Amino acid sequence: MLPFGDRAVLAECDTLEDVLALHARLAASRPDGVVDLVPAARTVLVHVDPGRLSLAAARAWIARLGTTPVARAADAPVVELPIVYDGPDIEDVALELGLSAADLAAQHATCEWTVAFTGFAPGFGYLVSDGWTHDVPRRASPRTRVPAGAVGIAAGFTGAYPRETPGGWQLIGTTSAPLFRPDASPPALLAPGTRVRFVPAPAGALGDRHAPPLPVTSETAPADDVAPGTAATPAPVLRIEAPGAFATVQDAGRVEHAAEGIAVSGAADRAALRRANRLVGNPEDAAVIEVALGGFRAVAQADLWVAITGAWGPMRLGGRQVDASAAHRWRRGDELELGAFDRGLRACIAVRGGLGGVADVGSRSTDTLSGLGPRPLRAGDVLTISDPRPTRPVPPEDLHPWNPPGGVIDVEVAPGPRADWFADPLALFETSWTVSPQADRVGIRLDGDPLVRSRDGELPSEGMLPGAIQVPPDGRPVILGPDGPVTGGYPVIGVVADASRDVLAQARPGTRIRFRHARLIG
Template identity: 55%
Template structure:
């Protein structure tokens, strides 16, 4: 799965749980992520510290000694009300009374096989669950937070409002995902789960003391066991609650096409359903930060399509990188890829992009915004991080890490309209006809208007598949090139889902992802084998 991950495939979910437990027991240096899924475990690694061959050898050695029995995870009891919109229809579909469906669902012990789709969304399985429940023919555009559903062999509960095609049979007040909690996910992989039927709405209890095993409406640990279009973004603003004394540096006059706070994201949390997120063009953000004396990973602004304007609340050093745009300070042209002083009261304007898609604005000291799971980045699919900027909002800055470097000129180039992208073969290349790879690398693909931070959709000739059966969900990474049934590739980007069910024919190299971040609708993309 690209240069930084391999996919270990096993026979069934039981084998996934066993392999994941064995791998998690003692990972070697350089392995930084384990993502279980329906039939696979994705193993992410740092190529500067280990190699793909070493990781493969480690997986094989561990798999050869994996015991049949896996130590059970902690038991979590989730209070539910069996009041789902599809409860009656699902029981009728299965040919049983509603009371029997409820008794089966609440009577078995479930296990979290893996998470995905959204942060904290757990795919639950049980050896004692006798039903295979078809998904809805037409998915809902809105499934409320707390809805409990069935699909195929799985049950699951929605942590937040999203679209979804599962059959809804119940609801819960348990907090399934809380980015500010010490344990943000109520139902992590390998947890055991029991649904406890409640007749009335469960009142949220006060948060318990750390380590007590219970957390208000989050469900309770029982029995003394050991251990497509997102909904509107819920975060209110950039108000930095824990760092309210940070000085204001800019007041937004025009937020531009789509402006979000981004740093280098949340790597290593995919097993909890949390995407990497962060800047799509990481190199551009790193450079902008370095040129104003920040740490490379400090938060800046990612501005899609340009059109941003702000007034300086105090003397502020800034740097603009990424897409080719005109930068002006009080009407005077300023350099991109260079530190620029914006005096107090002066206005900074970033024009419409002339080439590329995303520009990055770093301010000296780094942007201060609420931290969620160790990052200030905005994840538009998961609803993590601050909301996109609005006119009138104040941007605050922290303390600079080092002096502003003395730079006569920084080498940079205008993003091209035809982008060459290096790729490696993906784990499901054998699902496609031999001609599909030739088509992939020979065709000139056009970036669709239906592209965003989640994924880049490409228009061009269809890629022919030889297998048309459904692929069980498996781990995904930024740069994975999925091929939906229509045959045209989709490249997952920073906010893409951490698991997916479309076959991955190839993966974009890590370095090429930054270049791909500047491809705008109508630009051409050509794939080349790395």
């Protein structure tokens, strides 16, 4: 068992077969406090809520089950995926393997597959089979566009793309199966441990029924659509005049879905989200507008209450200067304007009643990596509220003063699972780091003296959490954000302590970061 910050343990196994067995044992006896179980190529990430289950108790639970025999559920239902073997790479791959395309297709369809783990995109399962003996390399140059429903093979795995995305797998066919539907329960058709069989269909049998349409994104949304993520309504409460550098709808995010390939997302500065909602009498997890860098303008189309928290900068409401971290009356027809932020990166704008709209996988949050949730905001969007008659009062005053974030941020870091991959793991704490321009909700890349590896080679994909500090081959760390991938193959040298993630969310390009050792309990 390896450490993974202050909220997770990484259980390492010898083989993928051991991973599947351990994951089955853990899933069958999951105690209260386990947030997620994320199997990967050689590991199972056990993510816990320390308030309900301590890390020490989690390790004891894993150790106790690690030697418990488990029987494969051979009589479990099998998910059948219709497939036409019409992929653009099937002829070349078959030739490389010394087979005909028909023989390769027959072998693929004969195998019974099992979902070993998920990742890359929501609903994308990495399928393995004892009967599949081909280790097919990925394409030398990944495609920039792989269509939804494409079935590929690579490195001993097969998988089907739930949505259009770039990809480097060798494409051998197409399926019409609904691999991922945000409104379904569960949303992913293929979860770890699911048994799968591909059922050949004649060419043309699938017609135009490919994988479900993509969630609305800034690239796919029509120009005249209504508020992103909201149902059409005759009573909008505010209209976006200018979204600024980047603005999205965010709430507390999507929890307990990492095993389905779904990132947490949600507000990057969770403390700012909670504070803004409290100020206007909302539940702490209500949806807000998250604005990066400022430059935001919106006009109220109803009488509202509003509060802005997080980053600091000039803020005007109805032409008057207003303070952050306080509730304000927002009259119909008045414009709210956030100028360029002086300090910090992200502000949360909470409106009394919370922002409304359609929830994908239980959340209204925009996931910028996978495309789940509403697309980023743009001029002309109209938004509704979730609860037009809230019962909680607007507090009479804010009892706590809030200071703007500083230009140097101290970030606490707990141990990561792969510190032994580096010649001097302490260099992470001794180096002066600066946030690079490559920083967004997916991850923050740091500039500084590169960390030197003591081990070469590739690391099989492992479960990831927001705050994980991955180190690519160039030695410059990347801190995963709320929209970061749920699995990854770069070694994690450390993990940002949960308490430091909110202050890290305010780190803008040029901000200096000092890492400090976190004090862990349990």
